[in-house]
Amino acid sequence: MKRTIRTTVFTVGALIAAFGLPAGTAHAGTTAPRVDLRVLVVGDGGPATDAIAAELDAAGTPYTEIDLTQAGRPVIDGGFLADTVDGRPRARYQAVVLPNDNPFPAGSTEMAALAAYEQTYAVPQVDAYTYARPEAGLQYPVHGGYSGSLDGVRASVTTAGRAGPFGYLDGSVPFEDNDPAVGESYAYLSTPVAGADFTSYVDAPVPGRATRGSLVGEYRHDGRRELVVTFVYNRYQPQFRLLARGIVEWMTGGVHLGASRNYFAVHVDDVFAADDRWNTALNCTPGDVDCTDPNAAPDPIRMTPADVDHAVSWQQEHGLTLDFAYNGAGSVDHREDHDGADPLADRLIAGRDAFRWINHTYTHAFLGCVQDTSVVPWKCATAADGTTRWVSRNEIADEITANRVWGEAAGLPLENEELVTGEHSGMKVLPQQPVDNPNLAPALDDNDITWLGSDNSREPEQRSVGPATTVPRYPMNVFYNAGRAAEQVDEYNWIYTSRAQGGSGICEDNPATTTCLAAPLEPATGYTGHIVPLETRIALGHVLSNDPRPHFIHQSNLAEDRIAYPVLSGVLDGYAALFADDTPVVNPRMSEIGTELGRRAAWRNALEAGQAAAYRIGDTVTVEAPAGLPVPATLPTGSTLNDAAFGAPYAGLVSGWTPSVGTPLTLTLPASVPAPAVPAPAVSAPVAGAPSAAVTGPAPDTRVPAGVTEQVVSSARD
Template sequence: MKRTIRTTALTVGALVAALGLPAGAAHADGTAPRVDLRTLIVSDGGPSTGAIAAELDAAGTPYTEIDLTRAGRPVIDAAFLADTVDGRPRARFQAVVLPDDNPFPANSPEMAALAAYEKTYDVPQVDAYTYARPQAGLQLPTAGGYSGSVDGVEAQVTAAGKAGPFGYLSGAVPFEDNSPTVAESYAYLSQPAAGADFTPYVDAPIPGQSGRRGSLVGEYRHDGRRELVVTFVYNQYQQQFRLLARGIVEWMTGGVHLGASRNYFAVHVDDVFAADDRWDTQLNCTPGDVDCPIGQGTPDPIRMTPADVDYATSWEQSHGFTLDLVYNAVGSDDERADHNGADPLADKLIADRDRFRWVNHTYTHAFLGCRQDVSVVPWKCETDQDGATEWVSRQDISDEISVNRAWGEKAGLPLDDTELVTGEHSGLRVLPQQPDDNPNLAPALADNGVTWLASDNSRDPEQRRVGTATTVSRYPMNVFYNAGRAGEQVDEYNWLYTSRAQGGSGICEDNPATTTCLPAPLDTATGYTDHIVPLETRIALGHVLANDPRPHFVHQSNLAEERIAYPVLDGVLDGYRALFADDTPLVNLRMADIGTEMQRRSAWQSALSAGQVTAYRIGDTVTVSAPDGVDVSATLPAGTTLAGQDFGTAYAGARSGWTASAGQPLAYSLPASAPAAPASPAAPGTTVTGPVTAPAPHARIPSGVTARSAPTTAH
């Protein structure tokens, strides 16, 4: 059915008055309005507005969301958008995000109110995913454009995009194509409409149109308003959105907003100095470990050599990256005992100790939870005659921590005594065998001054307190601890993630939600390079691009023999470097700093959720009030000062950071180069012309965008 689109002119004098603004004389005196640092997200339940909301959540940037599909939702009118505070006009939102360029019915008073509000206060609007049409400043796709899949397409940031909100990118914006059977992306590619003031920021080649490119993201200026027009659909996990999310937020806030986003990557290498047992490709278990019955198979340990240390230090230098070595000193003591005091690996690591960061992993890597009964597979907790769980004692836990620390101090390792990674993250709860933390863990941590305790993100993802310590969850990489060679890794991967009929464990049949399941076994000669490395690279890079500081971990065995960890790490670091400009480096923090970042975020989010933070801009001053003891997170233009001092640190062309709050307002002074705030509300009687009454046509959303597209590790 053909849709009739009507274009009208909207007189906003009445709306300006209804916005609660002062009348003519007050406008003339130049009274600067107050603009609150909060975004309005109008959602229709689609993935694109959800992705922008997720980006703001992760950064700690406040917003108000209105779900158009919910009965009883607030009505968007002049009173909802603006009011007066202490005699000064207030814009309650610094930006507006809509699901498309006009999600409302024809002649909607809500769209009229938004149009008047945006013009009055110079508030920008993001069209999260809209059909390309003249009402959005673009030609229809049928006029020499394109509508369809853009899976695997490499888009490009334009010169205007690099000079504007996407300057932190090197240029390429590759679109994912993870499955040949799933439609993951859809876009409308077209060029600016005749006479439209439209600037493409990200574009891509138009299929079948030699030399012509179509806009995917661009700015449309009309009727005193500004819109960021996005014509491709996405969800919060897809790489193309993750690359552009920062620029979308910076554009709509003018680079002035609460919260901050950086790209983090840290890699822990567990079991250093020790050896890791090897996977047995015939038995499908690991002799010497708890997944093999006692006495089955012969342990075949994997241990680094001095040459592996040389490789690691050279690799670090070439990549400008520091590894965190998580060590068990017993490995060296046993080696020396067996070889007349000689341990060339330990000698080399100690000689090169300042090339790495070091973390206490306990002396023997003992399991510090319940006492394990390993006579059965899977193991179970031992119990006393009354059926009560028997726990590893406080003294035994404390000895594991303190003996390893003393060994490290004697060796001159640069340790942070507040950090600890227990063997297998033991002591903390592990389902199904041990649903509770070892009650002796917390006091033992306190005895040793441990304040940051590693946990496994796959089973204990939320930061929590364990006595005086706070957890730092780590991402396990699917590069297995019991594999030093690619063939072993693929064999175990096949066992885990294929069906019983294919010779696998059947874990995927028992738990269909497992995301790394295989339709058929991988080739042991090529499966690591062709499947596992790209998948693990994509998963890890997804964490990096999601403003997620949690560290990843592998094992020393993965730096030995065929050094199978490096292809994944190279994929992350080299891939990142190809995508981002030099002013947006990876942030490589040690565990205590990651824990502090996560703890600050938690306190900040709690204060935001409780409505305890107030932030607004008047002219060139940003004022933020937060509870005493809650550090304030903000991103502001370069040159911003606080109490006469430069604010924050440089990242992605802006300044961001945390500011301690004593419960008194913080006043940030923006530089003269910052995007100007409105000097006074627009005068009554001005008009907004344009198709504010024309609803946007429905835009296609393929099934691959409605759910998370990037798999996560389950092992």
């Protein structure tokens, strides 16, 4: 079908005058403008702009969002985009994100105002997902290009991309293909129009041809710069997660509020203790309160000294330190049952400095309500007057103190303010215990606990429990009661298949569960063929999402078949194959994670309240924020704060947090960073030789084709 595209062209002077951009003051042409460090995100309900907004949100980068589908939204005109402050021209936004290269109706004054604004202040524009067409610097796909799925394709960062905004990547950008029956990507592959000033940053092979087509590229025209993205994505997909950082750094020039890292921390619970084994005949775990067969004895799983040696060598090979959450009574009981011998504890204590250690309470006791296990599922026991019976303050405090004393006597390098209770007990657990044990907070105060591990599947946000702040932890679907792959597969099949297939029926009762199975996994291949890839993908998704929350497994998973390692290695090996050396995985301990989450929340609250902002004039960035508020920023290497080097290097830039002192913070950029453009004087008529801002007709509909998923949420089981 032939397309007719209507193009309207204005000169820059006429646009500036027509749309009220503040270039006509006495200082215009000589005074450096003020550019606010805020991004304008214009969305249309599609997943691409939503994904970019989510990336800005996670990093703490301020943005203003306009939804084109909402009635009563603000009108984008010159006054909305720019004004003057103290006689100085001010650009209110350092970058503009649009759903495509022009999402407005034909002849739109809003698109014309944006074009004039971008040209006047050298503000870049991201076309979040656009059709490949000459107006975006590309040939139509029918001219030797491609329109369709890229499921399973490995795109590549070009030489220009590596030298530019995507230099933190090693070069490969794999597109996911998790289900052959589901379309997970759609793209337009094309080459630049002859004569266009277009640089491709990410490309992929054109199916059936010996050519490559652009997926992400920069188009320079009419004094404007556009990042042209021609594939659709949502915020969870790995292809976007890999490129998200570069999209933000391109649009901001590497100068913005907010900071991000790729984090991975793994807590191993129940160290020194033993975990009861899944019973494949009973479909439950003898020893647990909900497995009541009197003829079934617990079958414990416990690490050996050889497992400790393997953990040490694995850490050294992968550059990651595991956090061991320990129960001292596990060793005491073992010695009592084995004439004082405990080779596992001896090996762990001898090699204690190879790991980080967290108090997991002495006996792993349940610290919430007193459990009534006479019924399945258990319920909270009640007193004669009907009130809930609670584990006492002294019992909770004794569990914490006894384990701390045991760990200190063993020489474990502890941070005593950290605690993970057994089963995250003491905190509310639905449906049986809808509130915290009222004795928990006082017991935490008795022991100076400030960081308390919680279950992210129950409570994903931090909250206070007395003097402590929670650190949500991701549960991995590598089960605590499985030391062998066959046990893991058997329990997985039980949980995630239908009753007709011999399963529990949980998925029938809870259809939103994302890990349901159409058929049972094969016992011999189900773990490596299905569970490992899925759990690896989920965990790596967290790593790539600037999410510091730790993951947790259990000591049983490091024993026997050592089933945790294929997942953990898959995450780290997969990461290493994708990222450059200057973008390593960050491996924080629990207190550092809690601190990071806490200051993010404080920063987010300050932004929402309008208490924090920043702007740039020339080579100076000024940040205004309340005293004591931690401020995150990302800047080019060589930037300084009060004549001292700012931040820490990561992904080719420097970034970090600095507390506000109540007066404006002044950061200085290196001389090599280009300054914002000085606005040209406004004129009422075209000037000979002046560049023009081409305001093209609206882009064709580029929404996701039917059958291609717009949202894929990956999460572990609650």
